[in-house]
Amino acid sequence: MVRSRCFTQAARFFALALLLLTLAASRSAFAAQTSLTWYGQSAFKLTTPSGKVLLIDPWITNPVNPNGKADVAALTHVDLILISHGHFDHIGDSVAIAKATGAKLVATGDLAGALVAYAGYPKDQAGMDTQGNFGGSLSLLDGEVEITFIPAIHSSAVTPPAGDDHGLGPQYGGSPGGFLIQVKNGPTIYHTGDTDVFSDMSLIPHHHKVDVMLACIGGHYTMGPEGAADAVKLVNPGVVIPMHFGTFPALAGTPAEFDAALKARGVKTKLQTLKVGDTIELK
Template identity: 65%
Template sequence: MKSIKAWVIFVFSMVLAVNAAWAGQTELTWYGHSAFKIKTPNGKILLIDPWITNPANKNGKADLASITHADLILISHGHFDHVGDAVAIARKTGARLVSTFDLGNALVTYGGFPKAQAGLDTQGNFGGELTLLGGAVKVAFIPAIHSSTVMDENGKDIHEGGNPGGFLITIKNGPVIYHTGDTDVFNDMTLIPRFHKVDVMLACIGGHFTMGPDRAALAVKMVGPRMVVPMHYGTFPVLDGTPAEFKAALAKQGVKTKLVVMQPDEMIKL
């Protein structure tokens, strides 16, 4: 009798474990440029650098109007093409701001981001990792080689916006996602996989203001993700790096990482 009871308990525990593991898939949506939406297996919504209405997204206005819920807004640095529609989305949804402390302070002071939605619980700095949404998400702050300024709501005055960065996002029962922000390749990228094996890397490839295809391929080689999605290209004429050039550069580097080229407004399941 005891053996039967033990077997039932074992089977029940295995069913619970399987259900937890397969509670849902993580969904990744690209809106063009560096703007992404992540939907976690338990339904939490994260928006990264949410310039939803960027020129590459023909459905930008409709997409922005359709965003009625968001839990977190992650902003890598203060430039207009990464802050994007964050303030409008925050005011509508009540989403909390995830950023470095200096950037958050600048966005509240000058950029119009609601102060009540930007606190120490969701602000950090490089080397720090936050546990958010009841443990559904962890966000680590990763440096970037770029710059960061914040434009005021009138689009006239420019203020210091702290240091630029990227995000390493660990989804419970889901993937680890590295959003590079705007950056050049830098050797400390080799440290990232020592702490977290990256499943998906969202890598800027446009050139001019960031690394282009060749340097981005080297960055992928350093990080070693399972999959890479190119971003921050084609939005403006000067961002002339292309996925085709990126594919060739990855091959030249001998990188076996799977390349997935998304289209604006496309969603994939991870």
């Protein structure tokens, strides 16, 4: 009888300990979310559940980010820098950040070559393992992220820094594009880069359900609110976050206009507008 009672108590203790461990593991898994920070224009920081850091088009010291220099200084750990095309407002602070952190460059082969030759990106951080082309995918960071290159309708040229161009002027930077980023145990994110809407966007959800779409809406150089709403209808993401607006007077498209255009098309995607410096969790 005593032995039976002791066994029952031990079993209860074991069950309680197992429950507590399960709850702790669940709480830890819940806490380890993918986070996204917007720095203005098309610049984002993506942090994976394990703490890997990806920067996308990191023009962090842009005119609408008053904390740009401090934000760059705070980036002491960066694993990958993704650059969609060769324009200055997308290359941004990438070279300085790469030199400070050792971050590898993710770009098309043509763009990577131009960034090394004309913008000063460290050559040993721009290898073939992180270069690709449209339709191709890269499994990086020990499989924690898979990045697929998506075309864009725009242009691309790399302009050497002032005084360093030797009279060359803008140099060929390959074709412009965007990125589809799949995070292991996390969301799938589509960064459009600079683009107009194009019908082949409708193919993306046939292969990958997009959780978050980062869509340019400014107009003038890219699609504006109306075109961006058409793009969202084609991609059908869970959430859309507008970008590439308001940095210059020419980028006049607004989130309010974008919201109205989405509603006019009956699009059910959630619109989430960020302020510069905002960080959100992507569940």
